[in-house]
Structure formats: C-alpha cells, structure tokens
Amino acid sequence: MSTTFQPNERVNWQHESDRPDSAMVYGYGKGLPIPARVVKLGAKRVQIELKVRRLYVRNSLWDSKFKWVDATTLSPRVLPCAAFHEPMQHVHAGFVLTGWKHPNGRSQVFPNGTWYPAVDGFTCGAPCGTEEQAVRDALHSLLSGGYRTALVSAISVRKHWIATDQDKNGAGAAELPELKDRLVKVETAFPPVDPTCSHVT
Known part of the structure; x- marks a missing residue:
C-alpha cells in the first residue's frame, strides 16, 4: 500500500455514519474530523487508535478503540488532542499557541475552568471550556487576523x-x-x- 502515514503519527479520521449515537460515542459532532493515532500499516488499510467516551457516564474517561480504515479517510493532524494526553501546545510559523486558564476557576458555563487562546503568551479571543479548544482557537486567531x-x-x-x-x-x-x-x-x-x-x- 502506498501511504505517507507512519506508526504513531497524529491523524484526523473523516468518519461518516448513519448511527444517531455515533457523534456521542466519539465525542465530536457528526461529520467533523475525529482525532486519531496511526498504530500500524496493513496491505490495504491503516489501523488507527481512537478515543471513545463511555455513554451516559458522568465525567467519563476516554477508552481506546482500534479500527482498520481506508487511508483516504485520514489526513495529517497538527493540533494536540487531550484524550491522547498530548501536550497542549502547538507551534505554527514560530508562534507558540497555548491555552491560558483564568484563575477564577470554574463556572456553570465552564465547569472545567475558563480557558483563553494565547499566542506567544498573549491572550486573545473568546473564552473556551477546555484547554484543547483554546489551543485550536489560538491557531484560528493567528491565521484569521x-x-x-x-x-x-x-x-x-x-x-x-x-x-x-x-x-x-x-x-x-x-x-x-x-x-x-x-x-x-x-x-x-x-x-x-x-x-x-x-x-x-
């Protein structure tokens, strides 16, 4: 199989499903790319590791799930994913993108704390509910102006x-x-x- 992917590489899996609970299982909206990690390369397909939430369990942890998928459904992933315990930082064009947590702690809107996107330590953008979202928004803020x-x-x-x-x-x-x-x-x-x-x- 001809592919540029390598084991342990960060990827996004473009998943489409008619199952109504599919988006809930993977923790992402229907049709959105799902963060994954390449495990091994097969003759025709790629084995990836996904992180899956247990349904109907409050504050549930992520479980690993392994799937063989077509390489055409995968694309390189540059942003970190908290479910894989990846460092919540991304460097783009020399700019360090992180999240900054407000010291006031949790709120009803953001029970896990209030995070702000930060570019080279300078906060900019709207508040976020997770550090992962803050890093993603920091990249958007940098690229969108x-x-x-x-x-x-x-x-x-x-x-x-x-x-x-x-x-x-x-x-x-x-x-x-x-x-x-x-x-x-x-x-x-x-x-x-x-x-x-x-x-x-």
Whole structure:
C-alpha cells in the first residue's frame, strides 16, 4: 500500500455514519474530523487508535478503540488532542499557541475552568471550556487576523492612556515596546494583503 502515514503519527479520521449515537460515542459532532493515532500499516488499510467516551457516564474517561480504515479517510493532524494526553501546545510559523486558564476557576458555563487562546503568551479571543479548544482557537486567531487585531487595539489603548495623562505609573508606556515587537513579528510572518493597512511604526 502506498501511504505517507507512519506508526504513531497524529491523524484526523473523516468518519461518516448513519448511527444517531455515533457523534456521542466519539465525542465530536457528526461529520467533523475525529482525532486519531496511526498504530500500524496493513496491505490495504491503516489501523488507527481512537478515543471513545463511555455513554451516559458522568465525567467519563476516554477508552481506546482500534479500527482498520481506508487511508483516504485520514489526513495529517497538527493540533494536540487531550484524550491522547498530548501536550497542549502547538507551534505554527514560530508562534507558540497555548491555552491560558483564568484563575477564577470554574463556572456553570465552564465547569472545567475558563480557558483563553494565547499566542506567544498573549491572550486573545473568546473564552473556551477546555484547554484543547483554546489551543485550536489560538491557531484560528493567528491565521484569521484576530491576534493582530488584538495587538493593534492594545497599542491604541496604551497610546490613548499616554496622550490623555491616564497612564498610571507609566505601565502603558512600559508595555508598548513589547506590543510593537509582537505586531512586527506577526506582520512579518503574515503581511497584510493591503500594505497600507500595516500598523507597524
């Protein structure tokens, strides 16, 4: 069999099923790629390991399930999966993507804690219910321009503090160099389509 996959490689399995409980079993929405790990290569198919939730058990752990699947249903997976106990960090184009947990702890909306996506330690984006989701959202924020917009906004706010004598103890002025360095890094890695939109000064 001709394949580029190797044992222990991270992959996504594109699974379609008419079973109504299929999405519940795998813990992902119907039609969404399911995180998996390559176990071994066969003559015609690939054996993968999946993590499956036990149905109707509160706070259940993930169990391993092994399946032989067609290689065409697999694609490389770059983001970590908590069910496989993978480190919750991803590096993309030199940017370290992680999740930051708010110290206030759990809430009714986020019983496992409130997480925020972070790019190089700078939080940006909406709150998440898991660290895994926060890492995924951090990548989206980096690639969609959300991280850049957050930096531009933070720089603008601090300049306003300084201009209006609201910069208490010079905190805003002290933070500006780092924020500008971050903006230079992101605009160098992902130049604006319209150069006139650059905020690097």
